[in-house]
Amino acid sequence: MRKKWYSSFYIKIFLSFLVTCILFFMGLAFFWNAYFTDLFYKDKKEMLSSRFGEVAKLLPSIQEGTISTREMRFGIRIIARSINGHVWLVDAAGTILNGSSEREGTLIPKVVDAYFIEGLKGQSGFVAGEYKLDERERGGTLTYYAPSQMNGKPVVIFLNVPAIEVSEALAAVRWNIVVPLLFSLLTVGMILYVLSRKLAGPLQQINRAALELAAGDFTVRVPVTSEDEIGELAQSFNFMVDQLVNWEDARQEFLANVSHELRSPLTSLRGLIIAMNDKVIPEDKYGHYLKICDYEVQRLQRLVNDLLDLARIQNGMDVFRxxxxxxxxxxxxxxxxxxxxxxxxxxxxxxxxxxxxxxxxxxxxxxxxxxxxxxxxxxxxxxxxxxxxxxxxxxxxxxxxxxxxxxxxxxxxxxxxxxxxxxxxxxxxxxxxxxxxxxxxxxxxxxxxxxxxxxxxxxxxxxxxxxxxxxxxxxxxxxxx
The missing domain is CATH 3.30.565.10 (Histidine kinase-like ATPase, C-terminal domain)
Structure with missing residues (x-):
């Protein structure tokens, strides 16, 4: 059965390291993106927080009657121009009561509904996104929302400022982050592929050599191309093959020696038995030649006993008491x-x-x-x-x-x-x-x-x-x- 490509050892090494590098580069990209986003928006966030304080100071004056609604509207528009954006005062129903745009008396855009709800709950925060509050605007928007009180009723103050320059700067920064990371990832991928092939190549050679060795080819050797652990493994494999060759030679020599030792007395016994059976040896000499036969039988017996004894000792079957x-x-x-x-x-x-x-x-x-x-x-x-x-x-x-x-x-x-x-x-x-x-x-x-x-x-x-x-x-x- 053909081995599946993804079961290859070097593919596993390559993919493992590649996935690790991809995750690392993605984490690095997210980190730098968050870092530069916070850095570029820092000044605008400080400005919006400061302008919110100015708007919040106007609201008690309406309730006290020291300024009119018209004056408040004028003051809010001045604040809006200072940030080059919009300022909304939104009641609990989501209607813009007063502000710096033509949206007065209308419902807030749906894209900010979630932030409006958070503001009613007493929460505040910054939101930067690609959404647009005006079709004429380009780029994204930075919004700051926070709860407040006007005439004893809860309102949510929205300060919206265009973030086109920040978006463009961030886009440039992101591009300068992503392109080098992609290039680095491609380079690392190529290096990992070469290294994984280099690591797995000798192992594949050893595997093929082991199969050839199992088939009986004792001439097979693995080239040693390095002095690292892979090279040591190749040296160990070659040493193992040399030892197997020595053991095979010893086995063949052992069999030859056993055959020689057995053949000699058996040949003598057979020759004497045939000679006596054919009456070549006179009957009065039978006693002498039977003693020779007995000697050869004892010789065979000693050989067999020694072989059995040696086999028990070498195989660990002999127990020493x-x-x-x-x-x-x-x-x-x-x-x-x-x-x-x-x-x-x-x-x-x-x-x-x-x-x-x-x-x-x-x-x-x-x-x-x-x-x-x-x-x-x-x-x-x-x-x-x-x-x-x-x-x-x-x-x-x-x-x-x-x-x-x-x-x-x-x-x-x-x-x-x-x-x-x-x-x-x-x-x-x-x-x-x-x-x-x-x-x-x-x-x-x-x-x-x-x-x-x-x-x-x-x-x-x-x-x-x-x-x-x-x-x-x-x-x-x-x-x-």
Whole structure:
């Protein structure tokens, strides 16, 4: 389904900023209009307020009889000429009783009815508008209305003055306000459009690249054109793709290694079974070759067990049941298990462990997993140590950590290969002996187990001298075993 144009990210950014700018410019225009309107009308308002006071002073004189109606009319006309406008005295019925125009005796124009009603209610105010009280007038009118009393009856006094010059000045000012604002709005709109495109463009590229990546194209990359947050996002995306490529390569290598490890014993088993079935192998040799078959089956079993073990550890399915254990005591137990193998291989064992009289060295570990770590490291040392060699196991306390050293006098590991020993199936491509009984997963499992129990493992080695593994675990804060 085609995406609607207004759902585009850059359109949303553009419209959001544009609407914000329009509202800001409208507010600015209204503010300046109100400011200049009040400024230009200020003098006229002061003049009308002053003339109202003069008209209001005449009204008590009518009631007192000190001036006649004719004299009052004459005085009001003089005031009207002084403001170049009209002055009306309007009774409660809306009839102009006296004033400075020919409207005497007529009803007030409908455009001022609302102000007349407000005046009867005792309110006063100024009104500026485009309405006309005389067809001969040009422009708008400024009106001031206020309540008063004449002969004991309420009246409303209207002072109307033409505002043509003010209207023209305001029109000029408004034009000078609106034109720059419109030009600014157009300019800002263009800038916002460019910026929104610049912001949304890389995101669209990343979106397209993500779709291509999902389709299996691992060559896709996003160009990094800036050093801001968008550029950092593009760099992060490219880094993610690189990591996916590495993981895919590792997966392919893992599958190839598993296939290689499985194919070798299966080929041997199938060959031997076919040979025995076809009577190529004499029956008196069956026992020997069945032992070989049993060896290959055990090899397959070890590989499958190690793969399952590694999968559980890496997927977080392996639960460590930790509690304080005595490192020296547990290490003694593991060494007792492998001593027969050491004797068979004619390899000496040197134990440098605390005796039972010293304070126990306790660490929060999983009993079985700790034993598995030691067994893997010890069997690894035995495998690459020739007859007559020595395997040394040492336990020490260093900076609130229990540290176990497993050192052999074997063939050692070159510095080029040392950093790869933690890789899965390392021995599949780089075996240090002509025949290896391991699966190439032992050290990988050891690394994950040590890290899973908050420990660290390090290795040093020298070709022809031997290898030393250093395993460290934090000491337990609980003193009970």
């Amino acid at each position: 930790t509690y304080p254990i005595d490192l020296a005591s547990k290490t003694h137990e593991v060494l007792d298990l492998i001593k027969p193998t050491l004797i068979e291989k004619k390899i000496a064992l040197l134990e440098l462990l605390p005796d039972g009289e010293e304070e126990p060295i306790l660490a929060d570990l999983d009993d079985d997993r700790f034993a598995q770590i030691l067994q893997n490291l010890l069997y690894n040392a035995i495998q690459f140590t020739p007859s007559g060699g020595t395997v040394t196991v040492r336990l020490e306390v260093e900076d609130d950590h229990g540290v176990i050293y497993i050192q052999d006098t074997g063939i050692g590991i070159s510095s080029e290969e040392l950093h790869r020993i933690w890789e899965r199936f390392y021995k599949a491509e780089h075996s240090r002996t002509s025949r290896s009984e391991g699966t190439g997963l032992g050290l990988t499992i050891v690394k994950h187990l040590v890290n899973g129990m908050k420990g660290t493992i390090e290795v040093t080695s020298e070709v022809g001298v031997g290898t030393e593994f250093r395993v460290s675990f934090p000491l337990s804060t609980d003193g009970s075993v």
